[in-house]
Amino acid sequence: MSNISVTPLSNACGAEISGVDLKKPLKSSVSAEINHAWLEHCVIVIRDQDLSDIDQVNFAEAFGQVGDYLRPDTLRNDAMKDRHRSVMFVSNIVENGEAIGTLPDGEMMFHTDTGYAQNPHKATTLFAIEIPSKGGNTIFSNQYKVYEALPKRLKKILSGRNAQHAYEFGVMVKDKEFYNGPEVRTAIHPVFRVHSETGRPTVYVNELMTESIEGLSAEESREVLKEIFALQKESQFCYEHVWRKGDLIMWDNRCTLHARTDFPKKQRRLLRRVTIEDSSPNTGA
Numbered sequence: 001m002s003n004i005s006v007t008p009l010s011n012a013c014g015a016e017i018s019g020v021d022l023k024k025p026l027k028s029s030v031s032a033e034i035n036h037a038w039l040e041h042c043v044i045v046i047r048d049q050d051l052s053d054i055d056q057v058n059f060a061e062a063f064g065q066v067g068d069y070l071r072p073d074t075l076r077n078d079a080m081k082d083r084h085r086s087v088m089f090v091s092n093i094v095e096n097g098e099a100i101g102t103l104p105d106g107e108m109m110f111h112t113d114t115g116y117a118q119n120p121h122k123a124t125t126l127f128a129i130e131i132p133s134k135g136g137n138t139i140f141s142n143q144y145k146v147y148e149a150l151p152k153r154l155k156k157i158l159s160g161r162n163a164q165h166a167y168e169f170g171v172m173v174k175d176k177e178f179y180n181g182p183e184v185r186t187a188i189h190p191v192f193r194v195h196s197e198t199g200r201p202t203v204y205v206n207e208l209m210t211e212s213i214e215g216l217s218a219e220e221s222r223e224v225l226k227e228i229f230a231l232q233k234e235s236q237f238c239y240e241h242v243w244r245k246g247d248l249i250m251w252d253n254r255c256t257l258h259a260r261t262d263f264p265k266k267q268r269r270l271l272r273r274v275t276i277e278d279s280s281p282n283t284g285a
Contacts (some may be wrong), residue, residue, distance in 0.1 A: 002030045006037045013142040013256060014239040015041035022049050022059050022248060031062040038063075038123075039198055043140050043251040047244060051127050053087050053272065056248070060086070060125050060274045063250075067114070067121040067275035084274075090126070091270040101270065108172040108260035110141060110232055111208035112253045113275060116167035116185035122196070122254055122278035128247040130270040135263030139240045141232045143202040143255050147192065147285075149231060150203070157224065158191045158213065160284065165189060165209045172260075174208055177222075188214070190284030195254050201285035202255040203228065232257060243271075254278070 004019040015037055020030060038044045051059070060066045066086040089101030114120040126138075166179045166186045191213060193204040205213075207229045213221040231237070240261075241249065251258060263269060 002027070002033060004030060004033055006033075006041075008041065009043075009045065009241075010239040012145065012237050012239045013042040013140055014045065014241070015043070016045045016047065018047070020046060022046060022051055023055050026059070026062050035063060038250060038252065042142055042144070042256045043239065043241075043249065045241065046248045046250075048246045049127070049248045050246065051248065051272075053084055056125060056127050056272060056274050057084050057086060059248070060123075060250075060276050063123060064276040064279065067277045086274045088273045089270060090273055091130075091268075092265065093130075093268050093270055102169075103172055103260075105263065105265045105269070106172055107262045109174060109206075109208040110139075110229070110257040110259040111167075111206045112204070112257055114253070115165050115189070115204075115206065115209050116187050118187050119278060120187075120189075120253060120282065121275040123250055123252055123276040125248060125250045125274045125276070127249075127272045128243045128245050128270075129272060130268045131243045131245050132263045132267035132269050135261050136269050137240050137242050137261045138249070139238050139259045139261065140251060141238050141257040141259075143204070143232070143257060144195075144200055145237045146203045146228070146232055147201050149237070150228070154224065154227065155192075157216075161191050161216070162188045162214045162284075163191050163205050164211045164214065166211050167209045171208070178211055189282050192285035193254065194283050194285050195252075196278060196280035196283075198255075200255070203232070204254075204282075205229075206232070206257050 007016045090103050091101030092104035093100050113124045168179045168184045192201050
């Protein structure tokens with residue numbers, strides 16, 4: 001056994017892992033322990049790290065094939081062109097008149113990363129480099145628990161149905177019901193999906209990207225989604241992470257949503273993102 005310890009962070013989801021230095025190569029036994037904790041708690045936090053791009057990529061590769069940058073190359077600025085293809089900065093920092101990252105400031109609605117893709121990435125790692133004095137927290141919502149809490153009426157209506165997902169890159173708060181245009185990515189996924197490793201059912205719709213449920217009228221789809229979105233925000237299903245410099249978080253996109261709280265626009269915020277691909281198809285519950 002290794003010297004790592006796992007401490008739950010809330011009743012909803014999340015656990016802190018200590019006793020590991022991610023600059024060093026992970027032993028297979030340690031990565032197996034981390035993976036077990038991640039599958040159990042959906043979100044893991046590893047604090048006080050000092051990671052380069054490649055350190056973070058190496059960590060992610062212990063859990064699968066790192067995901068390619070899915071945004072159009074027209075959105076990949078000069079600061080990113082010489083970096084690893086999986087690396088993306090989430091930042092409000094502007095240097096020499098050019099933003100160095102994406103999703104700059106303000107709150108962001110609940111969503112799952114790459115849900116607009118036909119085969120969404122299973123995991124996201126996010127590393128804190130610069131953090132504002134307040135705000136910019138990440139809230140995680142456990143979709144296993146949301147599924148369990150859904151009224152039988154909704155489960156009956158939605159069983160076997162698919163939902164249409166669409167995302168216009170850069171949008172953080174949805175301001176229209178339907179998106180279209182050259183920069184919009186769309187995909188269809190089951191409303192209820194089976195987690196490819198745990199086999200547990202989970203809710204796979206979100207306020208930022210899900211536009212409609214197939215087979216329902218526009219009004220019924222709108223009302224059903226509104227009810228689910230309200231449930232996803234309930235505090236009993238959520239863990240809010242207050243970032244510190246050196247935090248590395250890995251979350252499971254198959255069973256969690258995440259959102260961001262607002263923060264002072266004049267304060268710098270810089271985080272590095274690397275995703276991990278899912279080798280299994282997105283199957284319905």
